[in-house]
Amino acid sequence: MATSDVKLLGAWPSPYVNRVQIVLKLKSVDYEYMEQSFPGKSELLLKSNPVYKKIPVLIHGDKPICESLIIVQYIDEVWNKNGPSLLPSDPYDCAMARFWAAYIDDKWFPIMGELRKAQEEEAKATLIKQAAEGLVLLEEAFLKCSKGKDYFGGESIGYLDIALGSFLGWIKAGEIMSGVKLLDETKTPGLVQWAQRFCSNDVVKDVLPEPEKLIEVLKMIQARLKAAATST
């Protein structure tokens, strides 16, 4: 199938979209990027992802693939000759990578969402503690998976680097807005260095948005939600 008929429906602030952009770049896949304007949903998006109506959606030769981690695995499998595999070849390491990516998506990153909504100081403090504890677990995972190398994937960026790394813009935005350091070199030195390395990687640096821009987006969304709530 020609790589020119690859389309990505996305939105630049979405870390889930960023994951797919990073992987397409890693695998040198040409594609057409179609920015979806928030909050509207295009006909193509609704047709391609009728179940969730969400981005990212990868459309490859008219076939839509949804859910960012599923898209990442799909790209890895189709363009398996372009560069190193994103998932480890060893089945146990592969299961570990999937486990931690799911932990990040289902357990850890939702804490950031709660933190943003939390009003009281006590609630905020509890959430920050939970986020920090999660990062300590991820630090241990990093040490085990990297086996002394630069990335969770070893010498090159892999599945788990992409799963966690895609959130780094939002993590920094969260640190700025809450005035709290989440990635702390005294607690998670490995992750701090990994984060710097990941963000400055050629493939990543033009994809992950600046935290300041994400803060602007967040303020705009919050303003809109407030306006909608007060006008009803």
Add this chain to the structure above:
Amino acid sequence: MATSVVKLLGAQSSPYVNRVQIALNLKSIDYEFINENLAAKSDLLLKSNPIYKKVPVLIHADKPICESLFIVEYIDEVWTNSPSILPSDPYDRATARFWAAYIDIKWFPLFGELRQVKGEEAKAAVVEKIVEGLVLLEEAFVKCSKGEVYFGGESIGYVDIILGSYLGWVKAGEIMASVKLLDETKTPGLVGWAERVLLNDAAKDVVPEPQVLIEVLNKFMMASAKASSN
């Protein structure tokens, strides 16, 4: 590596455990089933799954693998004897993973809601959502099976295992709520599939009868009520 000792920490009433049992049976893998009392979890379970402290955990060559979907993929990747659990085509694999995630994250949690909801109107609303989900899964079945008898085609595959492992609880839900969820007028393909899948060699004797599950649920609810009134 494939010949190392395989242990499965589980509880028979858990559909997540059942799916691993079906996968192991499908691949003709010998394993030791270690029954866990979920009210008093073993040291081995707590050590093997410190993050979630849940079953199932597959222990293979002393290494623990957690989360049922990943355990099933792991089994498929280590034991490459046929049949394959995941399809070989990348698009079909993505489709299988998509529906497995939909079933686990969006669809089956509706059964928890059904159990807790109060009032006929609210109950009807949840039943409607469950049936809408089944209609989506009927379309998925038609597409994935490509005219064959399973989501996986001629032999049971990933989505068959993931959805099939819930069938005991689906039937229990129908009995407890006095409602038909798998309805031949709305989802004829799935009704036929449901009858077929649990008769498959790998799946039969794995998924418990609905009455057994209803008893398990009643015991659990009584124990919870007792604990919260202390």
